[in-house]
Amino acid sequence: MKLITIQAGILLCLHATLHISSAINTTKAVKQPKLLVFTKIGPYYHESIPFGIAAIEKLGRDNEFLVDATNDSSLFTNNNLKQYSAVVFLSTTGDVLNDQEKNAFVRFIRSDKGFVGIHSAIDTEYGWPWYNKLLGGYFMSHPIQQNATLNVIDRRFIATKHLPKQWKRFDEWYSFQATHWTDVHILITIDEKSYIGGEHGQFHPMSWYHRYDGGRAFYTQLSHREESYADPLFLQHILGGIQYAMFGRTR
Numbered sequence: 001m002k003l004i005t006i007q008a009g010i011l012l013c014l015h016a017t018l019h020i021s022s023a024i025n026t027t028k029a030v031k032q033p034k035l036l037v038f039t040k041i042g043p044y045y046h047e048s049i050p051f052g053i054a055a056i057e058k059l060g061r062d063n064e065f066l067v068d069a070t071n072d073s074s075l076f077t078n079n080n081l082k083q084y085s086a087v088v089f090l091s092t093t094g095d096v097l098n099d100q101e102k103n104a105f106v107r108f109i110r111s112d113k114g115f116v117g118i119h120s121a122i123d124t125e126y127g128w129p130w131y132n133k134l135l136g137g138y139f140m141s142h143p144i145q146q147n148a149t150l151n152v153i154d155r156r157f158i159a160t161k162h163l164p165k166q167w168k169r170f171d172e173w174y175s176f177q178a179t180h181w182t183d184v185h186i187l188i189t190i191d192e193k194s195y196i197g198g199e200h201g202q203f204h205p206m207s208w209y210h211r212y213d214g215g216r217a218f219y220t221q222l223s224h225r226e227e228s229y230a231d232p233l234f235l236q237h238i239l240g241g242i243q244y245a246m247f248g249r250t251r
């Protein structure tokens with residue numbers, strides 16, 4: 001007890017001699033982790049993107065991480081990316097990174113960082129095998145938007161533990177190609193009989209995660225529509241994916 005008092009006394013003396021502004025700096029020494037939300041588009045613009053950015057910014061405020069949003073791929077440099085714990089591709093489409101930017105992003109993931117792909121992130125960067133494996137597949141087709149039933153097959157993971165076993169939603173449902181189902185841990189599948197126009201086949205994953213090339217990746221197909229970003233179940237789903245990507249949390 002005495003020792004503690006003495007140490008506190010020394011600290012107080014030290015503190016008193018410091019200039020006010022550096023004292024403020026010392027108290028702010030705990031840095032908040034940062035997330036980059038990337039929204040560059042090619043052939044298709046999702047009207048839901050601004051709603052997604054606003055929703056993720058709010059998740060950040062409520063859960064103590066900072067959020068930067070950009071559609072400027074020139075920010076994909078080694079130096080700039082290293083300040084972030086994870087990058088979200090929020091409904092990106094088409095070719096979004098040049099070769100140099102791709103290299104910086106690969107290096108980022110390899111340094112134990114995270115990736116979250118939302119909706120058409122999987123309709124992005126065809127012809128880049130590394131990205132295909134990071135995502136776990138590529139978009140193939142979708143029928144008209146309609147109701148369908150999702151089966152939440154793993155409800156122990158941080159992004160799905162709050163979800164009902166059967167989750168009925170209205171959305172745009174993708175079928176996939178170039179899939180790597182044996183390399184990813186599948187969280188949610190869609191009941192192929194619960195909607196019309198699917199081209200995927202009976203076993204049809206919709207959300208998954210995996211460790212990949214030294215980093216972490218989470219993908220969810222859901223949320224074509226802006227309404228998703230007002231749905232507490234969906235918001236908790238992407239928050240869990242973000243927390244896995246940023247911090248490796250699985251529960």
Ligand SMILES: *[C@@H]1O[C@H](CO)[C@@H](O)[C@H](O)[C@H]1NC(C)=O
Pocket residue numbers: 021022024025
């Ligand atoms: C706080 O520290 C940073 C770098 O550590 C410095 O750039 C900044 O000027 C400092 N601010 C104040 C108010 O002392």
Ligand SMILES: *[C@@H]1O[C@H](CO)[C@@H](O)[C@H](O)[C@H]1NC(C)=O
Pocket residue numbers: 039040041042071
């Ligand atoms: C980037 O965002 C700006 C402003 O919202 C928009 O005008 C532009 O079309 C976007 N460009 C890309 C490539 O996403």
Ligand SMILES: *[C@@H]1O[C@H](CO)[C@@H](O)[C@H](O)[C@H]1NC(C)=O
Pocket residue numbers: 146147170
């Ligand atoms: C989708 O399901 C909801 C809830 O059951 C229902 O209110 C809505 O009318 C359905 N929409 C369509 C287009 O079938």
